[in-house]
Amino acid sequence: MAIFIDLLLNALVIGVLLGGFYAALSIGLSITFGLLDVVNIAHPTMLVLGAFIAFLLNSTWGIDPVLAGIISTPFFFVLGWLIYQVYYNVFEKSGAESLRGLAFFFGLLFIIEVGLIIQFGVDHRLVEAPYIGQSWNIVIGEEIDVAIPFRLLVAFVVAAIATLAIHAYLTKTFFGRAVRAVAQDMMALRLMGVDPIRVKRIAFAMGVATAGIGGALMIIVLPIEPSLGRLYLGNVFAIVVLGGLGSISGTLLAAVIIGIAESIVATFFGPSWAPAVSFGILLAVLAFRPEGLFGKTAGAH
Amino acid sequence: MSDALLKIDSISKHFGGFTALSNVTTEVAPGERFGLIGPNGSGKTTMINCVSGLLRNEEGKIIFDGKDVTDLKPHKRTGAGIARSFQIPRPFHTMTVIENLMIPAEFVGHHRGEKGDDRAEAMEILETMGMAEKADDTTLDLTQIELRKLELARAMAAKPKLLISDEAMAGLTGQEVDEVIDILFKMNERGITIIMIEHIMRAVMRFSQRIICLDAGQLIAEGTPEEIVKNKDVERAYLGSTDG
Amino acid sequence: MEIVYEQNYNPKTADFTPILRAANAKKPDAIYIASYPNGSAGLVRALAEVGTDAKAVGGGMVGLQFAGLMAGLGPMLNGIANYDFFVPEPTMNLYPGASALIDRYQSKVKAENLKVDALGYYLVPWAYANLDILGQAVEAVGSLDQVAIGKYIRDNEFTSVVGKIKFGKNGEWERPRTLVVQYQGITNNDLQQFATPGTRKILLPADISTGDIQSFNSLRK
Structure with a gap:
């Protein structure tokens, strides 16, 4: 019994922390795809780019990976700004965004990936930081102790702060409100004194900017290599859809739910099933709530 | 009338070979209640789309508040003081009623460099509409009449000089139509110029001081409600050609 | 177990x-x-x-x-x-040329800033031996006759950077290495x-x- 409680407690704690990490990977997509309707399938690969930048700063100057992520975030903001500019002028303006826009981001995915291979090679990379490989052991009772790996704790705390900050920005500021409105009705927004293209450009840049800090967390949690993004593509989309398109807090909660589910399944039922759980939960939820956990129904539109 | 708020100066708009607006000229005076009528497909919506900037007229000019706005983007025109409500309510459905009003209030305030309590202003607008208690509801819970009021409230929140009300009353009951007309009168009393596009003749006749009628993209009549009612061209436009 | x-x-x-x-x-x-x-x-x-x-x-x-x-x-x-x-x-280091090969590899990687494994212990000697054995066989046979080369490789013992190599009946090394x-x-x-x-x-x-x-x-x- 003690062993069961020990495993359960640890699985829950790890699940919550893992969820925070997943949220960090998904939050940018929650903005670009969830709020702006831009199917940025290159997002996970941008995260890998962020991870490699963190690796470069860490291995060259010994900069802490979290700090490296904060440093590279403005760079990703500018990158996102430029990408949207191209995307808007070439695809969105002419209404050709659905399929050709998807191809655009698919191409971007490969360009980034190949660029990383040329620059860094195909080997796995890790970063060094004092908190990696260490854990905080909390002894609760005989045979029951909870080990909290610091690398997951760091990822969780940073992800939670970033997610809550973005959530607050989108709900409390006038610009944030316009971001939430822009995908729903660009024309109506235009007639309210808002330039929807500018709103989308800045919001898209924000979404891409999360790849700076998110990528840093990625390399803190696991070893990275250029094609890693593709592995996480399905998961991040599943989390964004599960949370409900357009809901940042929903994304965070969905990520935590997936994290806990994966961790419980890995502990008690066998790890090979764990990644299937996210899609299982997604299907089950969508069957009952097509708009996701926290999505609002589209009404008449 | 050199001091008109809105001057529409011989504008034309074509869609391919189809002429939607042909050389239309008219003026709206500050504080005026202006009716725009015409059968379906007569060019009413095209004309106000040109005024609000969603469409660009190929020929002619639009002068608003003394400035040529012909080449201005829609959001800049809203900033300059042209607001518009939609025929089919298009609220931001993931937001509350008050949030729907805050967007234009804040952006137009920002655009004009005004500092003010946008939330208090938005609440005040909701109060005049009798919707204050709905402020924190999501728009999904609103009734049809409330959605229409929200459209007007949102346009008002942009602090306009000119409000274009695009068929705000279609599908409403007689009592509800009166309610909306009262709201528009109240706005007009505050000095806001109003262009009303309406199919419900009773409403547009009661509300407007001056009316123009479009047919097939051309301005066919202009005058007081009394004059318009008696106008043969208007009658023909609505009832179809009577002389064979 | x-x-x-x-x-x-x-x-x-x-x-x-x-x-x-x-x-x-x-x-x-x-x-x-x-x-x-x-x-x-x-x-x-x-x-x-x-x-x-x-x-x-x-x-x-x-x-x-x-x-x-x-x-x-x-x-x-x-x-x-x-x-x-x-x-x-x-x-x-008992193997002839092994450390020289590794030295050459490591200095080349460093000098040319190649984006490959910086140490090269894992795969380089085996990959080298692979081609080395083929080369020795071609020279010994004196032609590019694949059947003859294959027979020579199966029947003879080789010495390369990973030591003495003799293949067993199943194609693996006779003595696992x-x-x-x-x-x-x-x-x-x-x-x-x-x-x-x-x-x-x-x-x-x-x-x-x-x-x-x-x-x-x-x-x-």
Whole structure:
């Protein structure tokens, strides 16, 4: 019994922390795809780019990976700004965004990936930081102790702060409100004194900017290599859809739910099933709530 | 009338070979209640789309508040003081009623460099509409009449000089139509110029001081409600050609 | 031997601590891991974070032989026993040209800033030997007749940078030459320590062994 409680407690704690990490990977997509309707399938690969930048700063100057992520975030903001500019002028303006826009981001995915291979090679990379490989052991009772790996704790705390900050920005500021409105009705927004293209450009840049800090967390949690993004593509989309398109807090909660589910399944039922759980939960939820956990129904539109 | 708020100066708009607006000229005076009528497909919506900037007229000019706005983007025109409500309510459905009003209030305030309590202003607008208690509801819970009021409230929140009300009353009951007309009168009393596009003749006749009628993209009549009612061209436009 | 826990993991697994905890709960004496690089690194970190009472850990963990992962994981590798192909232990220098080959490779990588494994122990000698044997066979046969070359390779013993090679009936080496090494004495994340003897003691094959297996936890900390 003690062993069961020990495993359960640890699985829950790890699940919550893992969820925070997943949220960090998904939050940018929650903005670009969830709020702006831009199917940025290159997002996970941008995260890998962020991870490699963190690796470069860490291995060259010994900069802490979290700090490296904060440093590279403005760079990703500018990158996102430029990408949207191209995307808007070439695809969105002419209404050709659905399929050709998807191809655009698919191409971007490969360009980034190949660029990383040329620059860094195909080997796995890790970063060094004092908190990696260490854990905080909390002894609760005989045979029951909870080990909290610091690398997951760091990822969780940073992800939670970033997610809550973005959530607050989108709900409390006038610009944030316009971001939430822009995908729903660009024309109506235009007639309210808002330039929807500018709103989308800045919001898209924000979404891409999360790849700076998110990528840093990625390399803190696991070893990275250029094609890693593709592995996480399905998961991040599943989390964004599960949370409900357009809901940042929903994304965070969905990520935590997936994290806990994966961790419980890995502990008690066998790890090979764990990644299937996210899609299982997604299907089950969508069957009952097509708009996701926290999505609002589209009404008449 | 050199001091008109809105001057529409011989504008034309074509869609391919189809002429939607042909050389239309008219003026709206500050504080005026202006009716725009015409059968379906007569060019009413095209004309106000040109005024609000969603469409660009190929020929002619639009002068608003003394400035040529012909080449201005829609959001800049809203900033300059042209607001518009939609025929089919298009609220931001993931937001509350008050949030729907805050967007234009804040952006137009920002655009004009005004500092003010946008939330208090938005609440005040909701109060005049009798919707204050709905402020924190999501728009999904609103009734049809409330959605229409929200459209007007949102346009008002942009602090306009000119409000274009695009068929705000279609599908409403007689009592509800009166309610909306009262709201528009109240706005007009505050000095806001109003262009009303309406199919419900009773409403547009009661509300407007001056009316123009479009047919097939051309301005066919202009005058007081009394004059318009008696106008043969208007009658023909609505009832179809009577002389064979 | 009784197997108390046997599970597969998915390549998408981001954190391996739940898996290790579940395995630890069965109180195993040894943990055999067959993993690809992501899983290898994830499990090594999980072993550092959660620990284990198993006496032997490792086996077929791909990736721990790469310079990048070795340097990145550093002291977390201590105690793990794993397969390898070539390590800079003194007994490996018996092979003619082996250390010269490694020196040449490492200085070329450094000089030209090549984006490949910085140390090159893992695959370079074998890849070299591969072509070396083919070259020797072609020269001995004196033609490019594939059947004759194949017969020559099957029938003769070769000497190359990985030692004396003779192929058995099944096409594998007559005497297996895959190493089992145990990581030990790793103190930091400096890559150069893996270029010197001692961090990866050879346990098997016995004739070139440079150390005896020690319990996992005795080599930690």
